[in-house]
Amino acid sequence: MKWGVIRFPGSLDDFDAVYGLRDVLGQDVTALWHKDESLQGAECIVLPGGFSYGDHLRCGAIARFSPIMKSVAKFAADGGLVIGICNGFQILTEAHLLPGALTRNRTLSFICDRVHLRVENAKTPFTCTTRAGDILAMPIKHGEGCYVAPEKELLQMEERGQIVLRYVDAKGDATDAANPNGSMRSIAGVANERFNVFGLMPHPEHALEAMLFGADGRKIFESIIAFQSVPEHRGQMRAGAK
């Protein structure tokens, strides 16, 4: 499967995303420069973590105006798969490709930790190899990961199943203590209404090999690969990729 990892000035997890997809998961990966407009036939676009444009103004606020983001918006509108990790999640919310916003952690401190996540919706292209209720362990490292959205919108998102991952404790309970950044409803990852765009603060690309951290992050990428291997799904995406 063909992947495109976008490199913005200030991205820093782009190398891990490329390494993980290419060397660990054996995928066909192209690094895409933010000033280019072509997605080079990618079937899934990855917006990696980092500090695009130094996080100036608001995280992701400047990167969303990079030339390539017009192509990403069109790709997403055509049904193409897009995943934003950490700063990539922030960029997707700023670009209005995902609902809500990510604000300063309630502790005001940068958090680098290992968290547990509960799969809330296993019927998305990003979680289809998991089961609802599965607990995944992944690292987080962010200063602005507190997910907020208007209460009315949150209710609609819950009903539609757009809340894909929640922060939980090791037993799987979404307690306040297990919520690292104060996110509303312990939200760690959300999808758009059409379920082809997904953003999450935890880093699946840092959790692909047992010897480094654990391999639960694989389930996210393997889900995308499994989803895309269904011919009807692939047909939809091809129509979008340019």
Added chain:
Amino acid sequence: MQVKVFVTPRKGILDPQGRTVEHALASLGFAGVSEVKIGRYITLNIDAKTPDEARAAASKMCEQLLANPNIEDFRFEIEGGA
């Protein structure tokens, strides 16, 4: 003309900076302080023929980039010109 833009966290959105400063003010002995909100103050100069033109441009700038309508409110003042 100069545009002064004030961006503030929307009511109901958690403002941990404001809350922390509120606690600090209380511990310094400033009683009765509440609703501390910390926002952003942006100034910029703009070539515009009339204040209305500057106002229209500033409004677009705020909506598109300077503020995030999901979580922030904005207002601005125009200074100079006719």
